[in-house]
Amino acid sequence: MPDLILHQYDLSPFCEKLRLAFGVKDLAWRAVEVPVWPPRPDTVPLTAGFRRAPVLQVGADIYCDTLLILRELDRRHPEPTLYPDDQVGLASVLSWWADTTTFLPAATLTTSIIGDGVPAEFIEDRIRFMKHDFSKAASLRDLPLNRQRTAAQMGFLADMLKDGRPFLLGHSLSAADLSAYHTLWFARQNGGAEAEALLPFRPLLAWMDRVAAVGHGRRAAMAADEALRIAREAEPEPVRGVAADDPSGLKGGEWVEVRTDDANDPIRGQLVAADPTELVIRHKNDSVGTVHVHFPRFGYSAVAEPA
């Protein structure tokens, strides 16, 4: 079976979500370290312009966004599932809610504590990329807002858990737990006692401990050039093409731009597959040969490139 290669950095909460997914399934995986801010010359050739972390590589197939990566891990390694009782829809919607509503408030609450230690290059990069200022001064200015926003989200989580269930959807851990956990992990891990004093962690601590206890699976490092070599020497897995009634209205082989809902990544390639779960584009260059880059349908749309 080909290696599961995660292009990731340790500080990243979204990467923590996937490290835990490997733990749930007790998988062996390889970590390729990505710099916390660009340039990322060893990642760019793989992703057709998608800029975020993490990215999962399996041979010459590249999976973008944790929403899709969790689905793909579950497809390849079904047990134990991240979607107990077939709750893919509910777990994915809850994941999206948690990711999008708590990431920035929790991260910025954290930089209001540790912002002095954050490198200027990181701050400048994220201002350019996300139009968001993580400097200590800006984070402190927004602390009253971010504290309330994060606490309100945590209130929903506490409410879901208050009947004594171990996990958000009930008896088993799901993708929703990993998605709701990683931003809070980031705040606690980096903001320490100060973050704990600012946010209502107490009702969530037992649940957070249960999620953390799944661990990170079996991790081993891989050099970035080795991952590029693996992509170059592999063939993308066969795809099922584009259904005639795909909601994009596009056909297999068309050149497309993949637009993301939350950034302006210049993602471009030839559409090779589209189904209710994913969009797949073909991407080629000398470093990686031909790769297939996969995106979730939710949050990503393909449009025909202007001729």
Ligand SMILES: N[C@@H](CCC(=O)N[C@@H](CS)C(=O)NCC(=O)O)C(=O)O
């Ligand atoms: N929707 C994406 C969000 C990923 C994301 O925002 N990751 C952060 C790191 S935690 C990122 O890519 N930041 C900008 C960067 O590293 O270039 C996912 O679920 O994978």
